[in-house]
Amino acid sequence: MNAVALPRALLALYLAAFFLFLFGPLLVMAVTAFNISAYPQVLPFAGFTLHWFADLPRDDDLMLGLGNSLRIGAMVVVLSVPLGLAGALLMHQVHARARALYYLVTVSPVLTPGIIIGIATVIFWRDLTGMTHTRFLYDGILLTVLGQSSFIAAYCMLIFTARLQRFDPALAEAALDLGASRTQVFAHILLPFLRPAVLSAAALAFLSSFENYNTTTFSILADKTLTTVLAGRVRQGTTPALSALAVAIVAVSVLGAVAYEVLRRHEEGRRAAAQRVAREAERQEMQSAAQPA
Amino acid sequence: MNSALLHPVVLLLPIAVIVAFWLIAAVERRLRGTVQPGFFRRNGAAVGTYLIVAVGIWMLLLILLPQVSMLELSFRPKLPPVQMGGPRDMYTLANYRYFLFGSPDDASHWNVLHLRAFFLTITVSILVTGFDFLLCYPLAFHMAQTARPGRVRLLLLALIAPYWVNEVLRAFALRILFAGSGLLNTALLGLGAIAQPVDFLGLNIGLYVGLSYAYLLLMIFPLYSAIESLPHEQIEAARDLGAPWWRIHRDIVVPFAKPGIASGCTLVFMLSAGALATPLILSGPRSLWFTPVVYDRFYQAFNWPQGAAYAFILLLTCVAFVLMVLRLSRLSLGEMTR
Numbered sequence: 081m082n083a084v085a086l087p088r089a090l091l092a093l094y095l096a097a098f099f100l101f102l103f104g105p106l107l108v109m110a111v112t113a114f115n116i117s118a119y120p121q122v123l124p125f126a127g128f129t130l131h132w133f134a135d136l137p138r139d140d141d142l143m144l145g146l147g148n149s150l151r152i153g154a155m156v157v158v159l160s161v162p163l164g165l166a167g168a169l170l171m172h173q174v175h176a177r178a179r180a181l182y183y184l185v186t187v188s189p190v191l192t193p194g195i196i197i198g199i200a201t202v203i204f205w206r207d208l209t210g211m212t213h214t215r216f217l218y219d220g221i222l223l224t225v226l227g228q229s230s231f232i233a234a235y236c237m238l239i240f241t242a243r244l245q246r247f248d249p250a251l252a253e254a255a256l257d258l259g260a261s262r263t264q265v266f267a268h269i270l271l272p273f274l275r276p277a278v279l280s281a282a283a284l285a286f287l288s289s290f291e292n293y294n295t296t297t298f299s300i301l302a303d304k305t306l307t308t309v310l311a312g313r314v315r316q317g318t319t320p321a322l323s324a325l326a327v328a329i330v331a332v333s334v335l336g337a338v339a340y341e342v343l344r345r346h347e348e349g350r351r352a353a354a355q356r357v358a359r360e361a362e363r364q365e366m367q368s369a370a371q372p373a
Numbered sequence: 374m375n376s377a378l379l380h381p382v383v384l385l386l387p388i389a390v391i392v393a394f395w396l397i398a399a400v401e402r403r404l405r406g407t408v409q410p411g412f413f414r415r416n417g418a419a420v421g422t423y424l425i426v427a428v429g430i431w432m433l434l435l436i437l438l439p440q441v442s443m444l445e446l447s448f449r450p451k452l453p454p455v456q457m458g459g460p461r462d463m464y465t466l467a468n469y470r471y472f473l474f475g476s477p478d479d480a481s482h483w484n485v486l487h488l489r490a491f492f493l494t495i496t497v498s499i500l501v502t503g504f505d506f507l508l509c510y511p512l513a514f515h516m517a518q519t520a521r522p523g524r525v526r527l528l529l530l531a532l533i534a535p536y537w538v539n540e541v542l543r544a545f546a547l548r549i550l551f552a553g554s555g556l557l558n559t560a561l562l563g564l565g566a567i568a569q570p571v572d573f574l575g576l577n578i579g580l581y582v583g584l585s586y587a588y589l590l591l592m593i594f595p596l597y598s599a600i601e602s603l604p605h606e607q608i609e610a611a612r613d614l615g616a617p618w619w620r621i622h623r624d625i626v627v628p629f630a631k632p633g634i635a636s637g638c639t640l641v642f643m644l645s646a647g648a649l650a651t652p653l654i655l656s657g658p659r660s661l662w663f664t665p666v667v668y669d670r671f672y673q674a675f676n677w678p679q680g681a682a683y684a685f686i687l688l689l690t691c692v693a694f695v696l697m698v699l700r701l702s703r704l705s706l707g708e709m710t711r
Binding site: 120226 | 394397398401412415416417418419420423424427428430431432434435436437438439440442443446508511512515531532535537538539540541542543544545546547548549550552554555556559586589639640643644646647648649650653654664667668671677680681684687688691695
């Protein structure tokens, strides 16, 4: 047996403890969502109920917050994916002397605490909209989209940078030699190559936006999102309705993740099949070219 | 100095820096007479414009200008809107003095309440980071070096799954567990280990566990990907040469995984020190985390300049921590965020 690895029993014990720590609290919460008891608890289990779930859609604040969260998430995707892509594409074109600084500035939002991003966003836009007499732009939802995008665009940039490292510049050069314009190369070669990265960046952007609290709590001003409503509720006191909501969110996320995985597999399968067909066609062509007519 | 004069200048500063870099690059190109095509020839007009506009908006409007205006505001006094830009709107250090002494001009007493919250936050965040590292390292090593691929996929999935639940609800889950009549107290009472329910939340045990719990994933992934790229043969060679297990970790795995360790520790520290939801939900009434203090400057004291100063102090602390980690591990920022 591997001497560097932990002894088997110790490893099993450690893994069990680790995942108990990771899942235990969530399982406890899930159980409380189905307990009749008005205070979220596992024991005594007073009886099974679904009425905490049934109450959720009637909760106006929660539904308003959910609507705003979805809207903000969609806007963040639309804003931060193109910003991150531009950031990644410009990375290697920045003058060598400025590259370290460029990298530092674009990655800095990832290393800045979220509340500071929220605070800075609010201060700057209050100032700017005041100076330019555009106070109508000083809006919680808009500010939240801007604040969240500053660091979510950096996540997207890191995803694109990783994918771009595997891009073969010869492809673009070949297209240019064949008379394509720069814009055509971008649209027909680079973007299709980046497609998987675009999809994962969009998914990551939406999820990070949807669950963000630290930046949002400042930048949302008088509006509310699902997370800020939740945080307010939890601080006021705990009810099983919150457990029910958590269970519902997890269920939806799991469905989403499964759907995404199925789509991805499907796409991969389709691409592999197309490649097989192309390779077969090429082989036959070579054969028929090699054989004298 | 009066801020009415300097305020626009400060906001134009980042733009000036970018223009300066652009000019240096242009002049250098002219001097060298390089054959490389210009930016717009290289990218095409449409894509070139998109790149410049997008990165310009991102860097200036979303990153630099907000930070600069926060810093600028932190040096201004709190004034009613009418007096802003007026004669009393002079740059001052009063907000920073308040953080240290609890009063803008009297320096005889320390601001114990806020300083204690600040140092408590830093200390606990460092301890949480250390704890998370110790907890995650064996699992990361196991996944990266000794587990079979099928098992690794399963473990990865199990690690990511809890993070589909958002931060607020994860803290809520711990609150249910640690409550006075929660499962933990019920179980301990049932086992006879304790006679009275323990006030886990009031003692801040809930907070410490919650913070360690919240950012585990951000420790394990950098560690895992760093250790995974270590060739298996190196470990085998060391073992064949008779190295004991602890020397293999100390002299081979840890030095090799240094960038991953550094980025995991930086992320966990930064997120803990800047955490807001977890301390709001899980800390006891007597504890004071620093971020709620900052929050209250804005929305309870309504003193935005002071809040900006407090936020900047927190930011400086995080920068100092990143620099310290880089110095200790002798890495560059680029190597760390790979």
